[in-house]
Amino acid sequence: MPERQITVVGECVADAFTMPGGAAPGELALRVLPGGGPANTAAALGRLGTPVRFLARLSGDAFGRLFRAHLAASGVDLSGCPDAAEPSTLAVADLDAAGRADWSFHAEGTADWQWTDQELAAVPLDATDCVHTGSLALVRPPGGARIEDLLDRVRDRATVSIDPNVRPLLVPPAAYRARLPRWCALADILRLSEDDLSLLLPGTSAERACDDWHRAGVRLVVVTLGDRGALASLDGRRVTVPAAPATVVDTVAAGDSFTAGLLHLLRTRGLLGGRLDAVTLQDVADACRFAARVAALTCSTAGPNPPWAHQLQAAPAPAAD
Template identity: 45%
Template structure:
């Protein structure tokens, strides 16, 4: 198989790509003619969705597509991106495609080098992802326990200012969790946590929904323990329902995790529930020492996920499906600090999947048809967004 831009074809041990299902096959017949004849299509529209004219009876009208007639046209969309637009063509305009994020919202106390001064910054991996999604102008809803103390009010204001819907959040009576972050000369953070008896670690079963609202197309979680185990039941229920794309960041912190073997078993179990996994190479060195990141990614793909992405800091990012893989370099930036960079990458990745219609029911089939070129683009887009967080 020919490799795409920055991507590689499947190696000797990879599966051959299956024939496209009818659902993801390029449209033909009347529907294809309707799309090719649309006025925005003739202008080479970039796949954006427009609002149908009032009283228009054609349900396909207003859905431009970058699929042009000539196969060599540089603006011709991949079959996957065209299929993503088709999957959304009949969605009601009143039904927003929401990305839900579940997990902790904590405060980072970041030390100023050379002084005894600490700055309070909103944090927590899931909360960071939710904020980044909001800044990407995606509808996002957070499921978290927010304290009513001073730090909790600061977190709530920060989330709302970024457009995060807090309607699923629990008003907690416990204090806000704190993470004391120490930066080294390269801007890399090491953490000490103050979490005993705090809001994020005291989930009750009746505080979690039996099912997510119907407008949710994806659920991302990357909670620390013990919040991760408490949220696992929600992942199980949503995997059984099959309506929502599940995204996981194992987000390992050795000082909170306990014995490495138990951590590995939990990670393997939760990875098996997810459709998309974003993990850092640093986390893999802790959970799977002496195993190359590519080998771990390929083994995980055999057990449940349809897409695994490994972020490698300044070395870029690696992504793989069951059929193709790609590795892309990081953007060169002057690093202020690395706090939240992985979370920004996750948000950029989810944003790219959302724009291509690869979230929601049937996401596994769509992700299986991602080609190497599209995978490379997804990684590039996420790398660019992460780079913005590094220099801010």
């Protein structure tokens, strides 16, 4: 019998970071790392020891080869990834003094958004306890609607997790708002940042947003609040978890790593594979505390570089409530 696993569906993006002082006058030096929200989550799950399969359309270009090497080295199963003829997506990041990234994207006609029904139907999902997706691959045509159909097909046997990861430079927030009711009807877990919340529901508190999304069908909503920790709401019962101590280099992929930590701990407790019927608020609090530690370690290194399981043993935990 195949080992039960988490399947992540979404994009790989070449994250190019500007390097001030790293080039001659008149030139720009870039450091390119493998990124993309879903790919970051898959890599973090693999490094934590969770059996994880990643579904992405991987180009054969230099960036695509970088993605494959990085994900495979992180323990991610890439057997379901089609070979794409289109080029990889590129994102260029300028970091401010606090480590926050200002992104520009080069994504027209790239591989990530071109899913076909045949490609998605070819992947066996019988051993999947949870399907996680989100970000640009879920909202950009033509592939986004096809990923939604995939979620609809697997809901009878797998927990569905979505991270909207709003990217207003590429897709107007109104497009996310239009799709959000459908995502809430499909998802058991919705994890998003407070920046996502401000773009999706401007002026709405996290508590009110959680209640709205519960009514739309989501059982567990987690809103990450940066250095203020996270708010989690399970069917309207809420818990706030502080951030774990961190020496911040940058915040790239912190939310993606948080999602991985959350799913990892829920899976470890045997709580994935359905509609979260056995999950308690204590389980949610424990999963968020663990996820905060994973995110903090990601912030302590440059770029999308999630921690390995052995690094968690020495990492400080968030304070108890």
